[in-house]
Amino acid sequence: MKYVDEYRDRTLAATLADRITQMVRRPWTIMEVCGGQTHAIVRFGLDALLPPNLTLVHGPGCPVCVTPIGLIDQALQLASLPRVIFCSFGDMLRVPGSQGDLFGVKAAGGDVRIVYSPLDALELARANPDREVVCFAVGFETTAPAYAMAAIQARRLGLTNFSLLAAHVLVPPAMEAILSAPGCLVQGFLAAGHVCTVMGYEEYEDLARRYRVPIVVTGFEPIDILEGIAMLVRQLEEGRAVVENQYARSVRREGNVAAQAAVREVFEPTLRAWRGIGDIPQSGLRLTPAYAGFDAAVRFRDALAQAGSVGAEDPDCRSGLVLQGLLKPPDCPAFATRCTPERPLGAPMVSSEGACAAYYRYRRGAGHGARGERQSA
Amino acid sequence: MADDQALHLHCSVPVRSATVQLAHGGGGRLMQELIRDVFVRAFDNPMLAQLHDGAVFPVEQGALAFTTDSYVVSPLFFPGGDIGSLAVHGTINDLAMCGAMPLYLSAGFILEEGLSMETLRNVVDSMAKAAKEAGVRVVTGDTKVVDRGKGDGIFINTAGVGVMPPGIRIGPQEVKAGDAILLSGDLGSHGLAVMSVREGLRFTGEIESDSAPLHRVVRDLLECGVPVHCLRDLTRGGLASALNELAVGANAGMTIEEPLIPVRESVRGACELLGLDPLYVANEGRFIAFVQESHEDEALAAMRRHKVAHQAVRIGTVTEDCPSIVVLRTVLGTHRILDLLSGEQLPRIC
Numbered sequence: 001m002k003y004v005d006e007y008r009d010r011t012l013a014a015t016l017a018d019r020i021t022q023m024v025r026r027p028w029t030i031m032e033v034c035g036g037q038t039h040a041i042v043r044f045g046l047d048a049l050l051p052p053n054l055t056l057v058h059g060p061g062c063p064v065c066v067t068p069i070g071l072i073d074q075a076l077q078l079a080s081l082p083r084v085i086f087c088s089f090g091d092m093l094r095v096p097g098s099q100g101d102l103f104g105v106k107a108a109g110g111d112v113r114i115v116y117s118p119l120d121a122l123e124l125a126r127a128n129p130d131r132e133v134v135c136f137a138v139g140f141e142t143t144a145p146a147y148a149m150a151a152i153q154a155r156r157l158g159l160t161n162f163s164l165l166a167a168h169v170l171v172p173p174a175m176e177a178i179l180s181a182p183g184c185l186v187q188g189f190l191a192a193g194h195v196c197t198v199m200g201y202e203e204y205e206d207l208a209r210r211y212r213v214p215i216v217v218t219g220f221e222p223i224d225i226l227e228g229i230a231m232l233v234r235q236l237e238e239g240r241a242v243v244e245n246q247y248a249r250s251v252r253r254e255g256n257v258a259a260q261a262a263v264r265e266v267f268e269p270t271l272r273a274w275r276g277i278g279d280i281p282q283s284g285l286r287l288t289p290a291y292a293g294f295d296a297a298v299r300f301r302d303a304l305a306q307a308g309s310v311g312a313e314d315p316d317c318r319s320g321l322v323l324q325g326l327l328k329p330p331d332c333p334a335f336a337t338r339c340t341p342e343r344p345l346g347a348p349m350v351s352s353e354g355a356c357a358a359y360y361r362y363r364r365g366a367g368h369g370a371r372g373e374r375q376s377a
Numbered sequence: 378m379a380d381d382q383a384l385h386l387h388c389s390v391p392v393r394s395a396t397v398q399l400a401h402g403g404g405g406r407l408m409q410e411l412i413r414d415v416f417v418r419a420f421d422n423p424m425l426a427q428l429h430d431g432a433v434f435p436v437e438q439g440a441l442a443f444t445t446d447s448y449v450v451s452p453l454f455f456p457g458g459d460i461g462s463l464a465v466h467g468t469i470n471d472l473a474m475c476g477a478m479p480l481y482l483s484a485g486f487i488l489e490e491g492l493s494m495e496t497l498r499n500v501v502d503s504m505a506k507a508a509k510e511a512g513v514r515v516v517t518g519d520t521k522v523v524d525r526g527k528g529d530g531i532f533i534n535t536a537g538v539g540v541m542p543p544g545i546r547i548g549p550q551e552v553k554a555g556d557a558i559l560l561s562g563d564l565g566s567h568g569l570a571v572m573s574v575r576e577g578l579r580f581t582g583e584i585e586s587d588s589a590p591l592h593r594v595v596r597d598l599l600e601c602g603v604p605v606h607c608l609r610d611l612t613r614g615g616l617a618s619a620l621n622e623l624a625v626g627a628n629a630g631m632t633i634e635e636p637l638i639p640v641r642e643s644v645r646g647a648c649e650l651l652g653l654d655p656l657y658v659a660n661e662g663r664f665i666a667f668v669q670e671s672h673e674d675e676a677l678a679a680m681r682r683h684k685v686a687h688q689a690v691r692i693g694t695v696t697e698d699c700p701s702i703v704v705l706r707t708v709l710g711t712h713r714i715l716d717l718l719s720g721e722q723l724p725r726i727c
Contacts (some may be wrong), residue, residue, distance in 0.1 A: 004645075004649060008708050008709070010708060010709050010710055013709045014710075042713070043707070043713065044707050044708070044709050044711060044713075045707055045709065045711025045712060045713050046709070046711070048711045048712075049709070049711065114576075116576060116578065116651075120577075222709055340719075341719035342719050352652060360716075361714070361716050362713040362714055362716070363713065363714065364714060364716065
């Protein structure tokens with residue numbers, strides 16, 4: 001498959017892995033920020049190709065995992081309202097709130113629909129003028145422009161039955177929270193390529209400078225990730241700490257300016273709670289006053305006031321540590337015992353991008369490292 | 378006849394209705410008409426035409442295989458097939474995976490009030506065509522009509538009986554370490570074809586369902602003298618789920634070579650886009666065979682003679698290591714577990 005197979009080439013992967021092995025002289029711990037990268041690493045067994053003194057830890061880059069339980073409860077409440085068509089990406093349907101998940105609401109009669117784009121939800125609003133269409137706006141900077149476009153389009157069309165339950169989160173503030181936390185192990189970051197496709201990487205330069213941490217903007221295929229690691233290791237070994245761009249085929253320093261403008265028109269930064277981590281200033285997006293009419297939190301204020309979120313997460317769930325790179329999923333006492341995809345204690349075991357789900361699915365019972373066959377590549 | 382005409386004049390429900398109505402399931406005249414005009418006409422065989430409570434047919438000596446399955450696919454029509462042909466192929470394939478040659482099917486219809494009669498006829502005609510091509514007969518059936526909103530247009534249940542050739546022993550317990558694992562063709566087309574219509578997605582390159590009957594390729598595989606230990610069609614849950622079920626059933630380990638598994642370019646592309654793994658996507662015309670390794674070439678040759686299995690390929694081996702676990706060797710040469718999914722695959726968020 002053009003543009004994918006080239007990045008899954010076995011010989012090239014072995015060459016890159018050898019190059020990394022030759023470069024590493026001291027032990028290093030690096031974090032891949034994005035859950036998509038975590039899954040690629042575990043799915044393709046990339047860590048098995050790496051030298052043992054290079055440790056990969058997994059970051060908070062799964063929007064499903066970090067959506068706070070209070071917001072899930074609000075989603076459940078809205079989806080239960082009789083006139084509401086509640087739209088969400090598929091990942092969110094299994095994430096547990098205080099009292100169940102969106103699949104449960106659907107089974108109980110709620111009109112919950114999986115959409116592939118916020119614009120699909122907009123079409124539903126046009127086609128159902130007598131219903132309220134609420135879209136669960138979840139994601140990082142990657143998906144925010146599409147939600148912004150949906151709101152802009154809804155205003156242009158004069159739709160009064162479309163709204164967003166805003167739950168977007170921003171990556172750089174989370175990276176800063178990880179770097180400034182006591183006991184931080186992370187010495188370098190693979191930054192999320194798709195996020196930087198939209199936002200560019202100018203804002204990462206300040207982080208790299210202030211925390212003396214190298215950052216490499218990295219794609220999602222195995223060769224991308226290995227190349228990103230090689231670039232990061234070179235910086236670490238040379239004592240440099242700058243932002244480099246491995247994902248140049250998609251990312252420019254300034255990002256996608258038009259997409260950023262759309263996001264700025266509709267959203268503004270706000271304090272956001274991250275599930276398992278806590279409040280991070282300026283790390284979320286809410287609708288601007290000009291778009292308050294499309295804000296489900298405003299439109300359904302009365303209904304949400306009755307939601308009565310318990311907001312408590314299971315005390316045995318260590319997902320906060322996993323999301324900060326302080327714990328690997330199999331080292332959690334509940335992993336694959338009390339916590340499984342069928343009965344998850346926390347969102348990282350449910351989400352398709354969650355680190356716990358990746359380890360459960362691809363690595364359970366097989367130890368932390370996959371077996372590799374570098375010599376036969 | 379005169380009585381009939383008089384009745385029509387006073388009946389509030391038109392007999393020649395354009396849609397299915399509750400009365401079509403009521404056991405009265407409309408139901409008789411539906412059975413006669415739609416089902417008996419389409420399935421056309423003397424056993425069904427008797428309109429008896431059940432079908433009576435002769436059996437050969439030996440063992441019979443018997444299976445049933447229900448079909449609730451939405452949408453009813455999709456590229457490469459429809460619920461009718463699927464209901465025939467699916468039950469034929471369940472019998473074929475036992476090693477049996479299918480003979481007779483039953484067809485139970487649950488119809489939703491308001492369903493267009495034209496849609497029903499199209500589905501039933503497709504069933505009849507699929508049955509005729511496969512050489513099986515629909516010999517008995519049932520119809521119920523449910524209130525509007527309580528169905529999804531048409532639900533179909535088919536049951537089937539087939540004859541087992543003598544001496545056949547096929548099942549998970551027959552799987553042995555060292556067996557070659559053969560796959561009949563490329564994966565994922567059916568699931569993606571249905572999803573493309575259901576979700577209004579358009580993919581570059583036509584993706585059509587692989588729905589097809591597999592009994593003839595199985596018959597030839599069995600008749601060519603290859604020791605076949607187990608067969609399994611790859612329906613819901615796809616290849617990964619079937620392998621896991623059999624690994625547990627056989628208490629055996631399996632090693633699968635990811636680069637050898639055929640997946641059509643358009644299907645791979647669509648799966649990449651949606652964050653789905655083609656190894657878990659449903660198929661309706663694909664199966665795996667566990668055969669004695671020394672007969673691998675003959676088995677593949679027998680399979681490749683059939684259009685439905687012309688891409689047949691060996692994808693792995695049964696091992697003594699890691700009982701009940703399926704291990705996948707990735708395109709990079711590393712190993713990982715190929716596990717069961719916890720639920721349906723859901724498209725990813727970004």
